[in-house]
Amino acid sequence: MRAIETSLTAMLTLALVSGAHAAEQERYIVKFKAGKGPSEMGQLKAQGGKLALELANHDAAAFLLPAQALKGLANNPNVEYVELDAKRYPLSQTVPYGIPMVQANLVSDSKASNTTVCIIDSGYDLNHEDLANNHVTGTNDSGTGNWYTDENHHGTHVAGTIAALNNGTGVVGVNPNGNLNLHIIKVFNADGWGYSSSLVAALDKCEAAGAKVINMSLGGALKSRTEDSAFAAAEGRGVLSIAAAGNDGNTRHSYPASYNSVVSVAAIDSNKVVASFSQKTSQVELAGPGVGVLSSVPMGTALVASTAVDARAYESIGLAGSPTGTASGTLADCGTGESTCNANGQICLIQRGVISFAEKVQACERGGGVAAILYNNVAGPLNGTLGDVQTSIPSVGVSDTDGQAMLGQLGTLASVSIGEGNYAYFDGTSMATPHVAGVAALVWSHYPQCSNLQIRAALRTTAQDLGVAGRDDAYGYGLVQAKAAVDYLAANGCGGAGGGGGGCKGRNCK
Known part of the structure; x- marks a missing residue:
């Protein structure tokens, strides 16, 4: 139950703040307990949810959900978890600038x-x-x-x-x-x-x-x-x-x-x-x-990052040394990350400066943050490293202008994903x-x-x-x-x- 409530915190915030009409445009994957999918999908439809895709082999389904239906899932014992149905884009050749x-x-x-x-x-x-x-x-x-x-x-x-x-x-x-x-x-x-x-x-x-x-x-x-x-x-x-x-x-x-x-x-x-x-x-x-x-770079050694806040994608670079993984949560302002940030289940937004990138990510971790977005304090993207410090949450860097834009989106749903790739920015x-x-x-x-x-x-x-x-x-x-x-x-x-x-x-x- 606690896991379901935690995973829904960010989504509920977005739905309740933006209103049901905006939330209906959001698509989520609902993972049901074994054998509970058919009945629960019927309940979701009755509550205004729109079935987008059934994944019967995985006891899951993709739904467009209004705020009330999303909120009800937090108390549903037949649901394992709910997550944002992350967008994927075709990969093609890029001409570097x-x-x-x-x-x-x-x-x-x-x-x-x-x-x-x-x-x-x-x-x-x-x-x-x-x-x-x-x-x-x-x-x-x-x-x-x-x-x-x-x-x-x-x-x-x-x-x-x-x-x-x-x-x-x-x-x-x-x-x-x-x-x-x-x-x-x-x-x-x-x-x-x-x-x-x-x-x-x-x-x-x-x-x-x-x-x-x-x-x-x-x-x-x-x-x-x-x-x-x-x-x-x-x-x-x-x-x-x-x-x-x-x-x-x-x-x-x-x-x-x-x-x-x-x-x-x-x-x-x-x-x-x-x-x-x-x-x-x-x-x-x-x-x-x-x-x-x-x-x-040698095959499989790059960190490929994607970051989104309030359904808007931002260019990001995985911090060297960051673990791979995906996390979502509401966006929290953690200043310059010089002290533990109270960000339980949230994604930390942290400005560059004063202390190392690794220390900033650790401050997010200690406060329960699930991912860290570091933004530059000078013009241009932030491309940094955690050095030899081991962290457990995905962390990315973004530009100064994108960081400032994110400050205007605090409390909305954010997601950070880092995977393995074959190309990197140096x-x-x-x-x-x-x-x-x-x-x-x-x-x-x-x-x-x-x-x-x-x-x-x-x-x-x-x-x-x-x-x-x-x-x-x-x-x-x-x-x-x-x-x-x-x-x-x-x-x-x-x-x-x-x-x-x-x-x-x-x-x-x-």
Whole structure:
């Protein structure tokens, strides 16, 4: 009995507040005690309920119920539980915002079989539904395991941005038609780090595999003379190396991105504003989408979230480390979650700030909350992690504007659902880098006669200028643009409008 009353609390609140007419539009699944379905369904019909679907094999039925009928179920000993009949939507392929932003959708990758991109990262899920049919090879690196597995998830996400397939499933990459050649070098172990010597060895393996473009969504604060020399020599042999500028949000250099022979990539958001975490240095050369980037992760490892309040769906992101599951209840305002929230059977709405996400979720749990919705205190979606803290309720993040909208819906029925998936949103200059590497390969495939320096120069010249006019330390020369670069080379040839090559970087290029 107590379980039935608890599960009905949220639904009754919505029905009684909104009135019978509004409640009649809500559809619920009623689970009956064994053998009690036929008689109880008759009673519900007599009370104004409308049978939508009978599930006889499950002793259940879907009903459109008015408030009075819904209330009566709380005292019905022949009913096990009542739940909102959750809506399901067709799943289809999504084009991440970064793909049109870098103009990849405007350039054909039909010629990309003449180009190989080497991804030095944490591996590649060869069984992924959006990656399995690519032209991909790899080389095992000592101590990190097979190149075709990815315990860290990072490399598979990077690979998806470069080459996720246009197959009606998941997402698409910059080169989406399976023509581009990929070579994978796994330098990260499950703990997510490697050595500079391993990076140099990986560079050699990339060259041996015929790679023209190298993607390195990695870096560190210490410079290495051996690395610097190796990348300079590779540039002299025609390789275009591209690396992440760093995620510390300061003006310190990160390596290998800050070697003159490597293109340093900054991260911007969907509004083309530099990310707060993106490092700003004299070596930043190009920018790419790096905030809330949707791409592939190893199969079944992503958290797929859905959130609704008062029958309105909101975009949400499962907090990393959250358990899977579904919960519903009335929405309760728990402020910033700094103390136990009295939310028995309810869903906690909590603002970001002051304490960790995990502590906020724990405050909801202690008060009997069944799920937590954390909303941002700055512009944009909240994409966070619970770290190593174990929680038992599903928790999601939403944007600042959606959180404010939910504050106007307190006391109404809310639901949170988190399940397993194959795609996830990541932030970082690591996510911006494959946009640039993918574009470099795409453009170069149309003009294979051009040198690496000439392709580099074309990408700089045609980048969309952002921030202050001209090159700056936040955006470099600007947002990489595939179609603009292809058109530029078509009009001016490999030598460019000025007749000169590329490769210039640093103070003398400003």
